[in-house]
Amino acid sequence: MNDTFAVILAAGKGTRMKSKLYKVLHPVCGKPMVQHVIDSLSHLKLQETIVVVGHGAEEVKERVSTEGISYVLQEEQLGTGHAVKMAKERLQDRLGDTLILCGDTPLITTETLQSFIHFHQKEKADVTVLTTQLEDPTGYGRIVRNAAGEVNRIVEQKDANEEEKQIKEINTGVYLFSNEQLMDSLNKIQNNNSQGEYYLTDCIQILFEKGKKVLAYLTNDPDETMGVNDRVALAEAEQIMKKRINQKHMRAGVTIIDPQSTYIGTEVEIGSDTILHPGTIIMGKTQIGQECVIGPHTELRDAEVGDQSVIQHSVVMESYVGKATSVGPFAYIRPGSEIGDGCKVGDFVEVKNSKIGNGSKIPHLSYVGDAEIGQAVNMGCGSITVNYDGQKKHLTQVGDGSFVGCNVNLIAPVEIGAGSYIAAGSTITDSTPSQSFAIARERQVTKENYAERIKGKKK
Numbered sequence: 001m002n003d004t005f006a007v008i009l010a011a012g013k014g015t016r017m018k019s020k021l022y023k024v025l026h027p028v029c030g031k032p033m034v035q036h037v038i039d040s041l042s043h044l045k046l047q048e049t050i051v052v053v054g055h056g057a058e059e060v061k062e063r064v065s066t067e068g069i070s071y072v073l074q075e076e077q078l079g080t081g082h083a084v085k086m087a088k089e090r091l092q093d094r095l096g097d098t099l100i101l102c103g104d105t106p107l108i109t110t111e112t113l114q115s116f117i118h119f120h121q122k123e124k125a126d127v128t129v130l131t132t133q134l135e136d137p138t139g140y141g142r143i144v145r146n147a148a149g150e151v152n153r154i155v156e157q158k159d160a161n162e163e164e165k166q167i168k169e170i171n172t173g174v175y176l177f178s179n180e181q182l183m184d185s186l187n188k189i190q191n192n193n194s195q196g197e198y199y200l201t202d203c204i205q206i207l208f209e210k211g212k213k214v215l216a217y218l219t220n221d222p223d224e225t226m227g228v229n230d231r232v233a234l235a236e237a238e239q240i241m242k243k244r245i246n247q248k249h250m251r252a253g254v255t256i257i258d259p260q261s262t263y264i265g266t267e268v269e270i271g272s273d274t275i276l277h278p279g280t281i282i283m284g285k286t287q288i289g290q291e292c293v294i295g296p297h298t299e300l301r302d303a304e305v306g307d308q309s310v311i312q313h314s315v316v317m318e319s320y321v322g323k324a325t326s327v328g329p330f331a332y333i334r335p336g337s338e339i340g341d342g343c344k345v346g347d348f349v350e351v352k353n354s355k356i357g358n359g360s361k362i363p364h365l366s367y368v369g370d371a372e373i374g375q376a377v378n379m380g381c382g383s384i385t386v387n388y389d390g391q392k393k394h395l396t397q398v399g400d401g402s403f404v405g406c407n408v409n410l411i412a413p414v415e416i417g418a419g420s421y422i423a424a425g426s427t428i429t430d431s432t433p434s435q436s437f438a439i440a441r442e443r444q445v446t447k448e449n450y451a452e453r454i455k456g457k458k459k
C-alpha cells in the first residue's frame with residue numbers, strides 16, 4: 001500500500017472570528033480545534049502529519065501537541081493552495097497519497113476518514129474530495145458536476161453564479177491527492193478569482209481537464225464536516241461535540257441527568273454508575289471513579305476522584321480526591337491538593353496545596369493552605385492556616401487524630417503533634433507536642449449587672 005501523508009491547513013487569519021486568539025486554537029469542549037483534527041488522524045497510521053501555520057505559529061506549537069507532527073510556516077496567507085505549497089518540500093519525490101484537512105473542522109471523525117481513504121484507494125483515484133449535502137450550503141465551495149455526474153471543479157461561494165449557488169453538494173475541505181498529481185496541479189493554480197487567492201480547490205479542475213480520475217466521496221453526516229469560521233459556528237460545534245461525548249459516557253454506564261447543561265472534555269474518564277447532575281463541567285485529564293455523585297453546579301479540571309465520592313456545588317482543580325469522600329457544597333479545592341479516603345470537606349472550605357489524611361474532616365468555613373493534615377483529624381468550623389507572611393508560604397502540620405477547635409488560627413510554620421487538642425479561638429504560634437492541649441486566647445471577664453450601666457450611659 002502507498003504511504004499516506006497528511007497536511008492540516010491552519011494558517012488562515014480567521015478574520016471572521018474577530019478574535020485575538022488564532023482561529024484554530026479556539027477550543028471546542030476544552031480542546032483547540034486543530035488538536036481535534038490532529039487527534040482524528042492518530043489511528044490512521046500515517047507516514048507524516050504536517051501542520052501549516054501562519055502568524056500565530058509559535059502559539060500553535062506551544063498549545064498543540066507536537067508528537068508525530070511537523071510544522072511548516074506560511075508567512076503570508078495567500079490561500080489554501082498556497083498553504084499546501086508550503087509543504088511541498090516535504091512531499092515531493094515521496095510516493096504516496098496526501099490527505100488534506102482544514103484545522104477548522106473539529107468534528108471530523110476517524111471512522112469517516114478511514115472510509116474516505118479506503119474508497120480513494122479502492123477506486124485508484126488521483127484525487128478524491130470529501131463532500132456532503134447541505135440544506136443551506138451558503139459559504140462553502142460547491143461541487144460542480146457535468147451531465148455524466150463527474151466532478152468537474154469546485155466553485156467558491158464568492159465566485160459562484162446564481163445557478164451554481166443552488167448546488168447543495170459542498171466541498172468539506174478534506175481531500176486525498178496522489179502526491180504526484182498534487183505537486184503537478186499546485187504548480188498550475190493562479191489567483192485570478194474574487195478573493196485574489198491561490199485556491200487549493202482549483203487543483204480539481206486542473207486534474208479533471210488533464211484527464212485524471214477525480215472523485216467525490218459523499219458523507220451523509222454534514223455535522224462532521226462543519227467548518228468553524230465564526231463564533232456562531234463555534235457554539236454549534238461545541239453543542240455537537242458535547243452531545244457526542246455525553247452519549248459516549250452514557251453508553252458506558254454514566255448517568256447524566258441533564259446532558260444539555262453537562263460539559264465534559266474529550267480526555268475525561270468516568271466510571272460506571274457515576275451520576276452527573278446539571279451544571280457540571282469536567283475538563284482536562286480528569287478521572288472519576290465509579291458510583292460517584294458529581295454536581296449539581298460543579299467544575300472539575302485535571303482532577304482525580306476515587307469511587308463513591310460526592311462533590312456538590314464545588315470547584316476542584318489539579319487535585320486528588322480519594323474514595324468515599326464528600327466535598328461541598330461550596331468547597332474550592334485548589335491545585336496541588338490530595339484529599340484522602342472517607343474525608344469530608346464541607347461548605348465554604350478552601351483547600352490549597354495540602355494533603356488531608358484519610359478520615360479527616362474539615363466541615364465548614366475553613367482555609368487550609370500549604371498544610372499536611374494527618375488522618376482522622378477534625379478541623380473545627382472557621383479554623384484556618386495562616387500560611388503567608390507577605391513574602392513566603394509556610395507549612396502547617398497537624399498530626400493524626402488531632403482536634404482543632406473552632407476559629408483557630410494556625411500560624412505557620414507550625415506543627416501540632418498527633419492526638420492533640422487545640423482550644424477554640426486559639427491563635428497558635430508555637431508547635432505543640434503530641435497528646436497535648438493548647439489554649440491561646442484571652443481569659444473572659446464577666447461583669448455582673450453591668451448591662452444596666454451601659455444602658456444608662458447610652459441615655
Ligand code: UD1
Nearest residue numbers: 009010011012077078079080083103140141171172173227
Ligand atoms: C474552504 C474551501 C471551500 C470549502 C471550505 C470547507 C478553498 C478555496 N475553499 O473555504 O471550498 O467548502 O473550506 O470548510 O479552499 N488556510 C491557510 N492558509 C491560507 C488560507 C487558509 O492555512 O492562506 C487554512 C485556514 O486556516 C483554514 C483552512 O485553510 O483552516 C480553510 O480556509 P478558510 O479561509 O476557512 O476557507 P473557507 O472559506 O472556509
Ligand code: CA
Nearest residue numbers: 104227228229
Ligand atoms: Ca473554513
